[in-house]
Amino acid sequence: MPPLCSLPDAAMLDRLQRAAFDYFVQTMNPANGLVPDTSRAHSPVSIAVVGFALSVYPAAVERGWMARAEAARRSLLALRFFHASDQSGSPAATGYKGFYYHFLDIHTGARVWQSELSMIDSALLIVGMLTVARYFDADNAEETELRALADALYRRVDWRWSQDGASTIRQGWKPESGYLHYGWEGYSEAIVLYALALGSPTHPVSADCYAGWVSTYQWENLYDQDFLYAGPLFIHHFSQAWVDLRGIRDPFMREKGSDYFENSRRAVFVQRRYAELNPREFVGYDRNGWGLSACDGPTDEQLDVANERRRLFGYAARGVPYGPDDGTLSPPSVLASLPFAPEPALAALRNMLMRYPQLLTDDRLATSFNATLADRQGRPWISPGHYGLDQGIVCMMIENHRSGSIWRLLRGCRYLVDGLRKAGFGGGWLDAPASAGAQP
């Protein structure tokens, strides 16, 4: 096969998307439909990655990469597993109150690593369930069961409980110590969580919950961009893999005369400017070398820049302009910026692939690299293996860029539409007659 960089954009994106999709095909446990967090040996399941896996099946069917019946079968495996899973909330259960522990054993589905019951990761799983429920609309037994299970799994989530009586949703809960009290303030990837939580016909969060969260936002002018601040790129992406936020606005964005889609575009320009300024003088940072986001990173190596010992952060949510920044960039976060800022994203991606062809294995992007930590041959440090979250967001965002089909699909999800309206969103497609007749 010709090297990716030599291909025109459409062909290059097709191969990148296909390779991302194949992560889920290759790694899924055929017994229960669960997908590991990473391709590394003994990786547990990340429930968010299962959400991404579900969400990419429809596009794969449309593109002829997987038969519809096979995609439905795989989706149903996962849905049946979660439906039958232990919801007792005990330390070795799978979930509680309709939410799920962040990391599960891939064979048994039991909680591992003493992980937390994660509200946001559960939301990404649940919205994946609703995605397949929207797509598989046939009248046969499998697809009917699939829709019924997804609906039941959404309806059983006790979103109100996740507030713990506070004005916003808690980040997590552990059977050993109760709710997590980490500060989870400011703009984050949680719009989809709040929309699902507000749209629930069974256990919605309180009506003022979204406003409570928005009150922690920071509207900033940084590098001449007016934008709703969040440092890492993935925050500007995740909710918009599913929810089409083009042209629809909540009260905050109405006041600012912007919208979340435009905001993500500006986030790209902020990243690009930061990399150009490159305050910490890392190798490979420039106008076409950016992408600070949540990703794996080096830990044990020695990093010296200009006689200054720097700290390395391992897996961390890197961000601009306040860091953390240890010279590690996330190419998948660049590619996921495609719908918002296609030209800058493609220019940066091509530049990174030209400079560092080692970023690709079978057309699949590594989660991160650090060119300041190059070996004697000038090869950068590269995170081994692949991460499911990266492959999921890359596959979905390429699809949204190419066809908008996932956005269109979810525009018809009544729960999400209701949630968005309750959060105060309006305008654009939300006011169009079609969304009034949305189905679960």
Add this chain to the structure above:
Amino acid sequence: MSAGFDAGIRAPADAFERRRLAAVGPVAWNNPLPDAPYHLVIVGAGPAGLAAAGAAAALGARVALIERHLLGGTCFNTGCVPSKTLLRTARVYEQMREAARYGARSPADIQVDFAAAMTRLRRVRSHLTATTSVRQLTASGVDVYFGNTQFEGRDRLSVNGQPLQFDKALIATGARPHVPDIPGLKQAGFLTNASVFDLAELPPRLLVIGGGPLGCELAQAFQRFGSKVTIAQNLPLFLEHEERDAAQTLSDAFRRDGIEVRLNTTATAVHVEGADKVVDLVNGDYRSSVRVDAIFAGVGRRPNVEGLMLEAAGVDCDGIRGVKVDDHLCSSNPRIYAAGDVCLEARYTDIAEESARIAVRNALFGGRERLSRRIVPWCTYTDPEIAHVGMYVREANARGIPIKTFTVPMHQVDRAVIDGEQDGFVKIHVREGSDRILGATIVSRDAGDMISQVTLAMVAGVGLRTLAKVIHAYPTKTEAIREAALAYNRTRITPRVVARLRRWLAP
């Protein structure tokens, strides 16, 4: 490791200490014998009390100032002054170790001389008695009393049993360290601001409990002196009142300095094993313990209201929030006012002094000045420093005020790059759609000095449009403030404005 550590807390009675104590707390002192009631009696001679005494005497009032212990209060004796002195020495060691960053060579063998740092602390503190002394106060016409105060009625009190009549009184007794209720802590022994500056020797391992300003400052200083410092804070970030990005920058700086940062962590028990203090820590479901030589319990302060018999004077107060005052700083007894840490939530020297001046004018001349109208900056003197003035974003959001922040990272400022101080930022908050400054946060090595420009602009009612015209000497770090103002100006050049300008420029 700790076998040789001398845990003693005793400042040597050197010439510096003798000079300081003679100036701020003379042993042989005879309280005056007044022949008439005072216009104003001030209880407590910390920053608030001293500012009040100076202001009242200058206005011609008959003033008495009563101090239980030492003039200058916490700030001068066991707070800002000694801590900032120590921070300065600690920074020298940090710069020696980091010399290569600046193209210089580190000394081959950096030996920390803790005793020398403490000697300098005592010397500087003693030197500053030139501006804080009994002699000066009496020369300016203030009657100074040393002793314990008890109110005996709505217009009288006693000092060590000696009755004093007053027309008005001001309570400025300050606050003291709050010792957290951790089982075993008292038995194991701990440091507070009242004792840490008398340490005989540098503790090899130090645990700081609490992430307030003083805890943060001292954690960094002791780490730079060579202690292995762990800081445990029962919240997601340090400096809970500051902006998230500022507190985050501080966490990163701590980690870079090698401090072991334990956020969301509570100390639950302390026990002693040999010479070690072993402290149990809990973060959610994660339990651990840390073995140290000394514990600094820097969490919070409690107002000094006990023993004053305030109920006899009809002054409402409680042990946590202190004396209850209105915005004019008047207590529930119209004759009695309060100022500083004993009645205010924001416990900073500059606020204490300003509140005292307002209270004096309101008390003596029936003024109606309000503390809330004052624009008061404050600063935490970590490296980088964190300074704030005016409103926080969350306050504006809570009050429904549309707010926009102009942010200039210090890496955009030439002088910061030149000085190798790119970490930090200037954030100026304006009312959305206007150039009116609502507040600012600055994180930079000299943020405390830089914030004054924004404070001046706010007091003078100057907006960002005017600040954009203020030329700064190049290269200086305060250019960041002008950069924020220029960024504001650029937002005014809308596409419509550009189109109009193009038409104007067209041939």
